Amino acid sequence: MSFGIDDLPVRDELRGKSPYGAPQLDVPVRLNTNENPYPLPEPLVERIAERVREAARNLNRYPDRDAVQLRTELAAYLTKTGKYPLGMANVWAANGSNEVIQQLLQTFGGPGRTAIGFEPSYSMHPLIARGTGTGWISGPRGEDFTIDLAAARRAIAEHRPDVVFITTPNNPTGNAVPPETVLALYDAAQAAKPSMVIVDEAYIEFSHGDSLLPLLEGRPHLVVSRTMSKAFGAAGLRLGYLAAHPAVVDAVQLVRLPYHLSAVTQATALAALEHTDTLLKYVEQLKSERDRLVSELRAIGYAVTESDANFVQFGRFEDTHAAWQKILDRGVLVRDNGVPGWLRVSAGTPKENDAFLDAVRDLQCFVGDIPTPPEGAGRMSRVGRVERTTKETSVLVEIDLDGTGRTDIATGVGFYDHMLDQLGRHGLFDLTVKTDGDLHIDSHHTIEDTALALGAAFKQALGDKVGIYRFGNCTVPLDESLAQVTVDLSGRPYLVHTEPENMAQMIGEYDTTMTRHILESFVAQAQIALHVHVPYGRNAHHIVECQFKALARALRYASERDPRAAGILPSTKGAL
Structure with a gap:
């Protein structure tokens, strides 16, 4: 005669329930329990041994x-x-x-x-x-x-x-x-x-x-x-x-x-x-890998929930368990939490995350019980997010290339905020920029590091560049000033920049000599070719502002998708 839980006088509210626990399987890559993938550093292991050895001498007594x-x-x-x-x-x-x-x-x-x-x-x-x-x-x-x-x-x-x-x-x-x-x-x-x-x-x-x-x-x-x-x-x-x-x-x-x-x-x-x-440095590495997972999953075409944890929820699947099994068949264990249509992956080491991303890319080959992401899913996911921290600054930039021009800018440099706002509004990019810099010294590091983070976020948001126009240009007049901007999203950084000499150096706390450096920093990180020419102008405010407006629209035109070139990379070399 068999005897089980139901034969015991278990409380009614516990009957039919299952104990908590994720699958514990022996696979090459385990990304299902939100563990920190990095072993404790050796100095800490040694310190633990010292403290435990000391405590062991009094194990005959109760602890504090x-x-x-x-x-x-x-x-x-x-x-x-x-x-x-x-x-x-x-x-x-x-x-x-x-x-x-x-x-x-x-x-x-x-x-x-x-x-x-x-x-x-x-x-x-x-x-x-x-x-x-x-x-x-x-x-x-x-x-x-x-x-x-x-x-x-x-x-x-x-x-x-x-x-x-x-x-x-x-x-x-x-x-x-x-x-x-x-x-x-x-x-x-x-x-x-x-x-x-x-x-x-x-x-x-x-x-x-x-x-x-x-x-x-x-x-x-x-x-x-x-x-x-x-x-x-x-x-x-x-x-x-x-x-x-x-x-x-x-x-x-x-x-x-x-x-x-x-x-x-x-x-x-x-x-x-x-x-x-030391341990919180590992956290920073995991945050970076988490953000990479979000970005690359979206670039592949998956829907991804915004994540502030050490894991990412992604989907959507018609048969979630079948998708989980297909990923497991490739040696990667993720979590099926019972949320219909969604799976969860923990951020691992770069090597573990690469294995996971390879597995979910392979998943795209399956049709039927494992759906490919819906057509057009990637059109909602051209988002870049970059956090950059140095001894001088802490910068957060988020950009959605398919936005509506909503902006949230705060660098502490008023005129620079105004220019970045113009970039978002005229580019129709949803743009968030938060910078905390050493403004008690001057604005140089704040302006420079923000531009570097912006370029990196733009590059991240562009993804694989499939189907984009690639080239864009715009001419913007602003009263007596004129700016001409041409951009090639080529993957090869190059800047040509000319503007009138002898214009006023300061606009509020903004040093106008930084405009070229902003463009240099942005180009280096975005990996684009950029030509900016201001043939004439007198007012320093107008000269700088028309450059940002023209840049915004040129980037917008270049990054937009060409409906006649869906799925086509705009390069005869096969790479950008």
């Missing part, structure tokens, strides 16, 4: 029950990276962020109480809720996987949950939740109950934006949970932590198991915290 030293160092790390001062009393640690969440639900949830999350999201939230006897409510997301704020507010008002989960960046979709949305949901939760609001920031170190830790100020019902599994590359350590009002930290200790964090765990985590600068 309150993990005071560990919580103190975690608070210091959060204060340094999260731009919000925290002390040991604000921080609690446990065996992975899942135990942190479990303790929170044991404290604030439980039988007769409910929790709400906005799905698809981290699947452990409802599982832990079920395990603690907390009722689960599935809140709404939009088709683009963002939280539908109006619908979310209505759900909170209707159900009056005791706990609200907000995952940002969201797993499995990767998109971040704006701070204003979190604040609106927090206010809605307080109006309804009040309720505890848990912001799950497991992937925040990979985000393009900042942590929401500063939102803790004046909000005692807000909790931010974190993990050392991802950014710290310590998935095997199982160490999670939270930041909150000291009263919340005191409350969760009512349900913690005695001596829940082993001495070995505490020693290992403390060693890792001594090496945060």
Whole structure:
């Protein structure tokens, strides 16, 4: 006679359920569990060994029950990276962020109480809720996987949950939740109950934006949970932590198991915290690889969700599991999270990511159960995103070549902002530029590094250049000044630039001698040939502005798709 789970007196809400877990298969490339692919550096391994050896001498004794030293160092790390001062009393640690969440639900949830999350999201939230006897409510997301704020507010008002989960960046979709949305949901939760609001920031170190830790100020019902599994590359350590009002930290200790964090765990985590600068450099590498995956998947023709995590959600597939299997057949394991039409891939090493990209390119050869991306899908994905950080500047540039001219520019140099705005509006490029530079010295590095990042983003957005016109030219008069611009998206950088001599050197904080350097920097990174000629003009403002306007339109004409040359690379050499 067989005997299984159903023959046991299991709680009714657990019957028919499956345990959490991703497939663990022996394949050459595993990109399915959002692990950090880089092993811990050897100096850290040695430091862990030292600390564990020291702890081992006292394993006959229970560990520090309150993990005071560990919580103190975690608070210091959060204060340094999260731009919000925290002390040991604000921080609690446990065996992975899942135990942190479990303790929170044991404290604030439980039988007769409910929790709400906005799905698809981290699947452990409802599982832990079920395990603690907390009722689960599935809140709404939009088709683009963002939280539908109006619908979310209505759900909170209707159900009056005791706990609200907000995952940002969201797993499995990767998109971040704006701070204003979190604040609106927090206010809605307080109006309804009040309720505890848990912001799950497991992937925040990979985000393009900042942590929401500063939102803790004046909000005692807000909790931010974190993990050392991802950014710290310590998935095997199982160490999670939270930041909150000291009263919340005191409350969760009512349900913690005695001596829940082993001495070995505490020693290992403390060693890792001594090496945060090194570990966060790996994070920067993974962020770059993540952005590369987004760009190349879109260039291939896939739909991709914006990602602020160390993974990318891509699709769309008519048969998601069949697509997953075809990728696996090529030796690459990705994740099928059950989101219809979508798969998720973790950012790996460059070599692992190359293997994945080769696999999904091969997928294009299959028709039927594995669809090729819909015709025209690539027309929505000519987007470039570049982050450039030096000792002098930090630059973010995003450009969509198929936009409508929407711009969001902030370099700190007013006239330069105006010129970049003209570039976006006349080129019909959706353009975002955010630069934080050493303007206390002068504007040179800010202007130069922005131009370099802009050129790199433009090149990224162009992709394979198949079907474009390639050549563009425009002549723009501006009162007494005239600019003539011709561009070839050739892949070979070359600049010819002439403008009137002896014009005024400064326009506000903008040095007009930088115009040529802007063009040089842009051309070098965009890999284009550019001829800019201003035969006459008197007013320095007009001379510079007509160049940017003419450049914008020439780039627009050159990068537009020729409907008669669909699928054709505009080069007799077969390469650009």
